[in-house]
Amino acid sequence: MQNTPKGPYKLVTLNTAPDRAKRLIGRMVDGLKDRYTIEHVANCEKMEEVEPKVREYRPHLLFSASMWSPEQAEKIKGVAEGERPGIVTHAIPQGLQVEKGPDAVVEYLMENVPLLLDSVEL
Secondary structure (H helix, E strand, C coil): CCCCCEEEEEEEEECCCHHHHHHHHHHHHHHHCCCEEEEEEEEECCHHHHHHHHHHHCCCEEEECCCCCHHHHHHHHHHHHHHCCCCEEEECCCCHHHHHCHHHHHHHHHHHHHHHHCCCCC
16 A cells, blocks of 8 residues: 655646635645645646746646636647646636536546546656
8 A cells, every 4th residue: 555645746727816726726735635745836827828837847737727618728738738748737627616616626626636647657
């Protein structure tokens, strides 16, 4: 049995509400800390910030928040992968925060992030 959390994984988020991103990601990091070490290294408030932040921080993961459409999320993924091949990107389903609130976002992340992390090459 593994006692040491896997990681550290560097995460960049794309969210127009940086305080909310920090809070929700903080809850997810805390909830997964027994299995994974995740460092939320930066948040981008605009799509234009993705390329320079990925270049600067070299994250393993990039999550886009639920305010972005699937089309925008694909564009974001392309920019991130162009800057750091192999980065794992994930788009939180559009509207989840608005329709079901922050607890639903944290629950969604807790269910889905372990699958993503297990696919990341450190």
